[in-house]
Amino acid sequence: MVAGGLVALLILPTACAAGLGARDGAHWFQSDPADLNTSGVPQLSRILAADGSTLATFFYQNRVDVPFDKIAPVARKAVLAIEDSRFYEHGALDSQGTLRALASNLGSGKVTQGGSGITQQYVKNLLLTQADNKDEAQAAKEISAARKIRELRFAVALEKKYSKDEILRRYLNIAYYGDGAYGIEAASKHYFNHPAAQLTLPEAATLAGVIRYPYAYDPTRYKERAKERRDVVLARMAQLGWISGPQQRAAAAEPLTLHLHETPSGCVVSKAPFFCDYVQREILTNPVFGETPKARERLLKRGGLTIHTTLDWQSQKAAQSAVDSHVPRKNSAHKAAAEAMVEPGTGEIKGMVVDRKLGSDRERGKTWINFAADADHGSSIGMQAGSTFKAFTLAAALENDLPFGTRLEAPRAFTPTGYRDCKGRNVSDPSHSLRNSADGEGGREFSLTTGTHHSVNTFFLALEREVGLCDTVKMAERLGMRQGNGKALEQFPSFTLGFNPVSPVRLAAAYAAFGARGRYCQPVAIRSITDAAGKKLKVPGAGCKQVMDKGVADAVNYVLKGVLTKGTARGMGIGRPAAGKTGTVDNFSAAWFAGYTPDLASAVWVGDPRGGYAHPMENLCMDGECYGAVFGATIPAPIWQDSMSGALEGRPAADFHEPPDHYFSKGTGEDRTKVPDVRGMKPSEAIARLRAAGFSVDMGGSVDSDQYERGTVADQSPGPGSSAEPGATVVIRVSKGKKKDKPGGQPTPPGFPPGIPPGQNPGQNPPGQNKPGRNGG
Known part of the structure; x- marks a missing residue:
């Protein structure tokens, strides 16, 4: 009252x-007042790693x-x-x-x-x-x-x-x-x-x-x-x-004793700043979180969200350590590196790193641009992918049931004619010839297997024409590829050579589909979100779907495994079944490596934020170490090797499945032919014999010989009875006659055929012969 x-x-x-x-x-x-509303009180939002630890906080208050x-x-x-x-x-x-x-x-x-x-x-x-x-x-x-x-x-x-x-x-x-x-x-x-x-x-x-x-x-x-x-x-x-x-x-x-603890807002101080920034941009740009940018920002900074992400600390730390080790943050050459790790079969981003701190690039060693992501998630418009795109041409060829032993001529120079895009337009360019970057490549046949292992440009241009440019483009699109700016991939003959600018996270997701036996998942960083009241919010899904037959993916894996054991990235294995592809961009403006196991896929980019063509990686010296020309195997592959080894350490190894039998209808693609013995023959006879067996022939210098008459073949490499790929070059050397005794002369060690120097096994190629192609490698 x-x-x-x-x-x-x-x-x-x-x-x-x-x-x-x-x-x-x-x-x-x-x-009761109609406008009484007790909701909308600003609350702090948290981004959490997969283990529940805090990555970052966001708040208006x-x-x-x-x-x-x-x-x-x-x-x-x-x-x-x-x-x-x-x-x-x-x-x-x-x-x-x-x-x-x-x-x-x-x-x-x-x-x-x-x-x-x-x-x-x-x-x-x-x-x-x-x-x-x-x-x-x-x-x-x-x-x-x-x-x-x-x-x-x-x-x-x-x-x-x-x-x-x-x-x-x-x-x-x-x-x-x-x-x-x-x-x-x-x-x-x-x-x-x-x-x-x-x-x-x-x-x-x-x-x-x-x-x-x-x-x-x-x-x-x-x-x-x-x-x-x-x-x-x-x-x-x-x-x-x-x-x-x-x-x-x-x-x-009691004295007034404070133990101050600051709660920072944003990703700048996060231990995974670029992954954090990726998550933040996902919320701020995706309409699922609000109809307008203002509504989405309000949700993030006032909504008291608990954002559970996919980040795996073991993978994240391994990737950051590898990138920082090979391309230091303030390196003398001003180069940069970025890596994204994606789980096959789920699309979950397990790690995302850049060799910079998040911040204004006015300060050396910092950048706001997330080079691992697309423009909508990090301001990057992408980087040309180089020969990593050859994997899509390979997949299209295998989907068209071309067996591993399919052989195509790879000329030293290739004139791109006979290409049509997906709209049926002629996109050939006969006025420009495309070449291989490594000396000695081309001028012979390669199989699907060896052409991939050696990353031969002209072979893949011929293969792309064989299966169709459009089929290759559609394969890449089914595997989630698009330009870093969000636009569709451009379609020209050099598509297979990777001129389209893309992001590491998209490339990693595409290669992850190979590891998942053809199941492609869009890369995702958020598992779930709950609001301040504990209500679950809708989050974007990975949209996983089977985009190619399992057998096709198994065949891709079979071929790409060889890149790490006998191809452009040989020696870059990680102690468990793995596959991958090197990539080098024109004029050494950037280099890539994309590789995977059945459990984890990763893509690594190394380049120059100031512009790759203006600052190429040719004759590169960085922090006292000189590399010469940088291929995909020079810096990106070692980063990949270190990061994947660390990320998978302590985890059981899974193996790939064997490909269907019909892909072996023409052999493994690595079939090698025994080299005939032409010693003692006249050079003309030897050349004819070797060519009939499918080999190319080069004349080496003449050698002394006690065994073979002057003017006959005294030595050959690879040696007689050894196996070599069809089209490989055999070097023959002609006898100068009996060897004259000389003081201090070194006799041929027992068990070695005449003319083969000590330290080189019979049948082993001499230095400089039959090097694998390094274009994109």
Whole structure:
């Protein structure tokens, strides 16, 4: 009854101005307001790794909402003692406090005092935090009768809707405690580095004292003032009998001790900054998280989200260590490296690294650009992929049932004619010839197997024409490939040579599909998201689907395994079944390696952020180490080797499946022919014999020989009876006749045919012969 009378008196000036009687005004005041909304209080969002550890936090206000039983009872008492000791005794209005304000309000004709209790203070804070712009914020703070009456009306409605405990909990979670800490949980962690449930009496009194004037009593700036205020709270608690005199004196005797803990916002200080940034951009750019950019940003920075991601710390740390080791952050050549790791069969991104810190590139060793991601997830427009794209041509050929032993002529120079894109347009360019980058490649036949192992440009141009440019493009598209800027892949004859700019994460996901036996999954970084209320939100899925027959993928794996054992990346194995492909971009402007096991796929890029063509990696020296020309096997493959070895350490090894038998209808593609013995023959006869067996022939120098007559073949390499690939070159040397004794001469060691130098086994190619092609390698 007293409260009702007070309400009528408080709103009397406003009611009269509006032409309402006191009774009508009181009735309106007691009705439930239609615009009462207790949601939208800004809360801190967290990004978590797969193991639950925190990667980063995002907030508009550093606040973590906690339940009533997670707030220490002594903290609740301290706040009530200094702010509203009769909270559990009065309703929405504290009659005593309101009576004090009444005289002033009636005298001035407007509301100048309010006697606000906890419920009214909660309403005021609620309206302020819900403000979306400056005007709404100003309206929540202005000193006016309209604002005060609105707050009182909301307070009445809240007292009907919630229990006293719930209102107190909401108030403690919304109040500002100074120095950027909102809510008692964030404040406790900020000032004392432990949760609100563990607050001691002196700590609780400190926080309670800050609430009234957070800036004036900020303990980080005004420690003495904050201590004095703390002691006032302790005295009030003792006066109310809520603590004993000895408790008060003991607490007041303690110094105000802070254990400050900063809660940073954003990815800059994250231990996985570029993966964190990828997740952040996924939320800010994907319409599934809100119709507008503003709505999505509001969700991330105010929604109290718990974002569970796919990041695996073992993989992440292994990748970062490998990248930093081979391409240091502030290296003398200004080169950069990036790597993305994707799990086959799920599309989950297990690691994502750049050899830079996240930040402005005005400072050396930093960048805002995530070179591992596309433009929509990291501002990068992608980098030309080089010969890593040959894997898509290989897959298209195998899907067309070409066996491993399919052989095509690989000329030294290739004129691209006979190509049509997927719209049927002629995209040939007979005015430009394309070549191999490694001396000696081309000019002979290669199989699907050996052409891939040696990464021969002209072979793949011929293979692409054989299976069709469009089939190759569609294969790449089915495997999720698109340009880094989001546009469709461009279609020209050199498609197989990798002129399209792409991102490591997309390339890794494509190669992961080979490891998953043809099951492609879009790369994903988020497993689940729950909001502040614990409700699960919809997140983008990987959309996994079978994009090629398992047998085709098994055949791709069979061929690409050889790249690591006998091809351009030989020696880069990781101690378990693995496959991959090197990639070198024109003019050594960038280099790549993409490789995988059945359990993990990775793509590594190395290049120059200033522009690869302007700053090529030819005759590269970096931090005192010189590489000459950088191929895919020079720096990217060792990064891949180190990172994959570390990521998979301690995990059981899985093997690839054997490919279907029909791919072996023309042999393995590595079939080798025995080299005929042409020693003792005249050169013309020897050449004819070797060519008839499918070999090329080069003439070497003449040699002394006790065994073969002058003018006949005395030596050949590879040696007689050894096996070599069809089309390989055999070098023959003609006898000069018997060897003359010379002082200090070295006789031929026993067991070695004449003409083969010590240290080289019979049948072994001499240095410089039959080197694998390194284009893209």
